[in-house]
Amino acid sequence: MFPSMLRGNGWSMRRRLSRCASSSPLGFVGLGKIGSGMVTNLAQAGENLVVFDPNASALSSAVALGASAATSTAEVAQRSAIVFSALPDDQILRKATDELLPALAERGDGAIHVSCSTVSPNISRALGEEHAARKVGFVSAPVFARPDGMRRGEATFPVSGPAWAKEQVIPLLQKTALGVHDFGEDCGGANVVKLGGNFLIAAAIQSLSEASALAESYEVDREKFVSLMSSTIFDCLIYRGYGHRVAARDHHPYPDAHFALDLGSKDVALVHTAATQAKCPMPIASLLRDRFVASQNAGRGSLDWSAVALKTSEDAGSKQVAAAIAALEKGLP
Structure with missing residues (x-):
């Protein structure tokens, strides 16, 4: 070591x-x-x-x-x-x-x-x-x-x-x-590793959001779908934890299990800047930066960063997402 x-x-x-x-x-x-x-x-x-x-x-x-x-x-x-x-x-x-x-x-x-x-x-x-x-x-x-x-x-x-x-x-x-x-x-090496890891988590959240929106668009139970994915071919900590939050639209800022969307947006921006400075193309990082900024503009910066998924549901015309957003705005888990 x-x-x-x-x-x-x-x-x-x-x-x-x-x-x-x-x-x-x-x-x-x-x-x-x-x-x-x-x-x-x-x-x-x-x-x-x-x-x-x-x-x-x-x-x-x-x-x-x-x-x-x-x-x-x-x-x-x-x-x-x-x-x-x-x-x-x-x-x-x-x-x-x-x-x-x-x-x-x-x-x-x-x-x-x-x-x-x-x-x-x-x-x-x-x-x-x-x-x-x-x-x-x-x-x-x-x-x-x-x-x-x-x-x-x-x-x-x-x-x-x-x-x-x-x-x-x-x-x-x-x-x-x-x-x-x-x-x-x-001294910058460990920070590159951390930004790369946070980029992968953000990309996983966005992918889960889109897959869940697709399931819901065909009236497939989004929670059941994600439960299958996270217990079989994507059985890992990130897919289990954030998969549940995305599928259930549970983005409440719990005191002990919370990473604010504002901080996630900061980290995604750091990834994008680091890639630009190194002339390293990262098209998914560019997409994530825009998705997080759009979520901040929607007033969701204090929610968990998994709340970036709400924008995906809105874009897909979900009929259920409005109720979830209203509950979150009232501070309900």
């Missing part, structure tokens, strides 16, 4: 980093649904944590688990040799890094910043270079997990960044994951 020896810096760097990790708590910035789940798992695994989030309620919940609250992002770095961040987009990650990096560099002890955000490969590459210039490690470790799966320790992490930093970080990630997968030293 990762090298048995640290490249370039040898065993002295390993011993130095081990002392840093053991003498200071782990830092964590960003206590949203994913961040709070990671903090819960790390606390239960016996890690000492210092945390920060502008949301006072989220901060209090982490403190109730035994974490120590910081008053700023910079203070987290001042008190922690390894800092995790779980933030929603490129801009917020950049703003947090502008506070974290100077404080981490000032420590002078081989500090590490671990970004668990779904962001563009380019910002991770840029941040990796900025961190390296100040002798701070930067590891990309975006998360594949829903909030409920994260709290159960069922996340999957692709990781990328300098080998010496990953050697410190991977054992920590393993305390809150089913698997950690190394994608090399290019």
Whole structure:
């Protein structure tokens, strides 16, 4: 999974980093649904944590688990040799890094910043270079997990960044994951993997939407159809979970089983931008970008991202979809 020896810096760097990790708590910035789940798992695994989030309620919940609250992002770095961040987009990650990096560099002890955000490969590459210039490690470790799966320790992490930093970080990630997968030293590599995975999920949702609409157009029970597909030739987590939501038109934003359509649209846009920058044709990504934007324009951004399926039903002239939309607008599951 990762090298048995640290490249370039040898065993002295390993011993130095081990002392840093053991003498200071782990830092964590960003206590949203994913961040709070990671903090819960790390606390239960016996890690000492210092945390920060502008949301006072989220901060209090982490403190109730035994974490120590910081008053700023910079203070987290001042008190922690390894800092995790779980933030929603490129801009917020950049703003947090502008506070974290100077404080981490000032420590002078081989500090590490671990970004668990779904962001563009380019910002991770840029941040990796900025961190390296100040002798701070930067590891990309975006998360594949829903909030409920994260709290159960069922996340999957692709990781990328300098080998010496990953050697410190991977054992920590393993305390809150089913698997950690190394994608090399290019800091943007793990973000490419995450965007590719989210693209495949979005494409599966759209395909399920269209197949269900076809079934319904011929008065075939859409739920029975999807149940057959997801229990036989497409028997996998994504088709089972999102297949049910699409077929039943259950797009309610449940607290523990929800990925907002607005966030899905952001990720699909990141996929499209990354493909454009690499001159990699992705015609399905272009279609998905437009479908998600149309769903946002219909006022569905706060629903689960499977709600992109509603537009497909509307386009197919479904007689049943209006009732489902009305229930969702009333906040009914």
